[in-house]
Amino acid sequence: MVDFGYKIQADRQINLDITNKALANFVKKHENSFNTCIGCGTCTATCSTAKFTDFNFRRLQLFIRRGETANVKAEIAKCMLCGKCQLACPRGVNTRNVIMMIKKGLEAHV
């Protein structure tokens, strides 16, 4: 096929009824406070890792909730677990344990 420099974008529609929410449910089950997240992004604003890369914890939690877990492992690998996000979080999410549970859930569910 001739490459015209254009391509068809992958479908970005997400059917929440059929996505794989196993990881999200695993994290919610083992760290209750994950449910209280409002996605404000304070965690990302204060993040030590985000100073060096495009690591974005707010986006990551959204991906997990949507069941888009393909990139989660590569992304979560960047976290230094320093805990600044936990102190900054206005909703009291135990972000360190959320991250630990994501890592643990990845072994079982992805």
Added chain:
Amino acid sequence: MNFAWFVLPFSLGLFLLFILVIFKISFWVRQLPLRDRLLLNRGIFSFKIFKVIKEVIMESLLHRRIFKINPVLGFMHMSFAFGWFMLILVGNMESRLYAGTELNLPYYAIFFKYFVHQPLTIPFAEGFTFIMDFFLVLVLSGLLIALSKRIYSRVVGMKRTTKLKPFDVFAMLSLWFIFPFRLLAESMAAGMYHTGGFLTQPLGNFFAGFLPLGPLSYAMWWAYSIALGVFFVSLPYSRYMHIPTEIVLIAFRHFGIRRTKEYDMFKDVEVFSCSRCGICIDKCQLNTMAQVNTIQSAYFIKSIRKKNQQEAVVQNCLVCGRCQEFCPVGIKTDDLRLSQRMIFENREIADFHYLPQDVPVKTDILYFAGCMTHLTPSIKKAMLNILNSSGISYRFMDEDGSICCGRPLMLSGNNKDALKLMQTNKDIIRSSEAHTLVTSCPICLRVFREDYNLNINVVHHTQFIESMIAEGKISLENSGAKISYHDPCELGRGLGIYDEPRNVLSQTGVLLKNSLERKSSLCCGGSIANNQNYNLNKDKISQQVVAHLSAKEPDMIATACPLCKKSLVKYADIRVADIAELVSEQMVSNKADASRAEKKFNVESVEA
């Protein structure tokens, strides 16, 4: 030949106990790496063995450390251990002197009063009788305390004592029954044959008045022997295994057996050395302030021993080190906790290739603020102000965002990933060729000192400020404000830095005394080491710690850790400040042009 059928339970029990303990100890020794086994062999045949014997007498028999922590509990443990040991020792001397031979079966000394009825013909016979009765009284008095402790633990000054499972109660009762049965058996023998000392003779005469002593005393000898036998057999499976194990632990310590981060044989010996005395339970703030009462070291160590560790228990701990500080056996409970976390969390997943490769800038002094200091900019600002006005040349290592020191990952149990971060920081520190590394965060300080092997001077900013004051690089003006100081766990109990912060503070204001300070200081609750029920427990603890620190109505609360400051400030009505902030404000040279310096700093940081 002296023999009676009732010696069988005792003899069988003793034989089984001997086999099981030897088996367990040889297991530990065999599992040690070769280097440590050689150390052990060398240690046994060196002068170190005398130090071991001395400590065994002081700790395993006399229980000096428990006496220091709680005299009543100390007396209780001492009376059991030392009293019983002396009964065995003196009883053996007595029986061997009488029989004229060293080759007795063990039961002969234990049931001596059954086999020998007539008044003794050995030298100091009356002295022996007195000593035996005296130590029996000692043990019985300990038993009385133990009994009251189980009924109402506040008798011995404990709010809570260890909760026991049915088997623990069974083993404990078998121990408890030994001594009353011995008292009854010996008194009845004394009553029948008109022997005995100040305790057994009157009691024997009393029983002789209305009881058929012949058959009853025989039954008592049986009961005494069965209690002993049952106790011996249950010992290796119950908490009483601490009795033989503590000797091994003391030997391991003196012979320099290595400790690793993992769960190794040293830690296994520590686990079996735990007597579940319960001193750690009252010291745990999760218990006293947040009503979490299943995770304390006594229970946690038991779960390791039963190979039944629950992740929620392992992770729900502040790792503040209070229980470790007060453990009478000296078990490193924090290391034990982290070694168990590694079982659950030590997965290699992280990839830190994005971290900037450092361009080495040579400097003498490196300043590392740390993540938490970046989150509390007032501390960073104050520290930079102090460093700048003192005129020393330094380099701010993590000015453009910090690379985490690795301890938070280690505290979660993930050492493999932590090592990657540590290597990055180590390269930066090494290439700078600095001779001093100053940090503002005790968490970073601890990992730099304990795990980085930097071979340079690693100090906390309070230590650095103190040395700068001593060298005359900065001078302070005392504001006269009343200050209540909060010891951070990692700085105080973790690294033993208690005096430097106090010396600096007493130059900025009036330092108030506090009933719980230094080794017994409280944890602020904000420890990032606790990964479970974090916010719930944290707030309860922080609130009560603030109340404690404000009790003497200080003008401000000072601390030396950004994380402590963040936890305390949430509930304090008064100011909470890091020592660096107070120093920065009270610097004499700086006081005159404080406002100018501040403006200058702001401009600089904006430009940067």
